[in-house]
Amino acid sequence: MRYAARVEVRLRPGIADPEGATIERALPALGFDDVREVRAGRSFRFEVDAEDEDGARRRAEELAHRLLANPVIEDSDVEVREAAPAGGSR
């Protein structure tokens, strides 16, 4: 089976996030003075071939921990779902 994975990586609490802070400082000028706690991060999407959803999740988590995130400074969340059939729209 093929599964679609999404990994979100962001700086851990306590690690300065100058990108998020800069975005937050710009918000009042745009009228978003009700927005707080902006954290910048990034998101990765990929597909995994696996026996089942748990297997796909384990592989995606392994990839997140070994490469996509640096656990010294970053946290990651992994989401996995069945991929659309080949040739289908995504």
Place this chain on the structure above:
Amino acid sequence: MSARIGVVVFPGTNCEHDTVLAFERVGAAASLVWHTDERLDGFDALVLPGGFAHGDYLRPGAIARFSPVMGAVARFAAGGGPVLGICNGFQVLTEAGLLPGALVKNRGLRFVCAPARVRVDSDRSVLTARIEPGTELQIPVNHYSGSYVCDARTLAELRDAGRVVLRYVENPNGSVDDIAGITSPEGNVVGLMPHPERASDALVGSADGLPLLRAMVAAAAAVRAA
């Protein structure tokens, strides 16, 4: 025979020739090693120079860590061999787990490119051996992700064991505890953000990098003699 220093080149490394010249200047025989080489026989010390290994994609050093040469670098370090990471090389060493902590984007998202005053705070490393702690040096920095971070326990370990080898006199990037360079528990693996190879002649503004390079060459010569 001169100490032999291998300067590791990744796709995107750009300080390798300056590094070779600077080490030759202090009496070493330096040569380039491509990142796919898995044998490092015959070298007495290794240097990971500055640049943008693998384009700095994902995070600086994140992809370089998986280059074939890095297994050999790790074995060389585990055997006590002197290993120096300069700037991007420091980032590679932290990503590879050969040094603790990480280097994140500078405070205020500012790229810094300027001479920096740094102070030698420990002589317990191959880069600072026999340099009097407290000695101030002027060495250029040139980086966007040079702000050193680590957890509180790691910081306490580094401080207590004299493993913070260089500190900024005026912190240019937001590094915790003004850290500019650290070393491994045995003192044989060192990473620093400043570029000592760019301070190897008064003609270019400073020759203050030479004592550091000489210490590294002396450590390499000791390996050769052993």
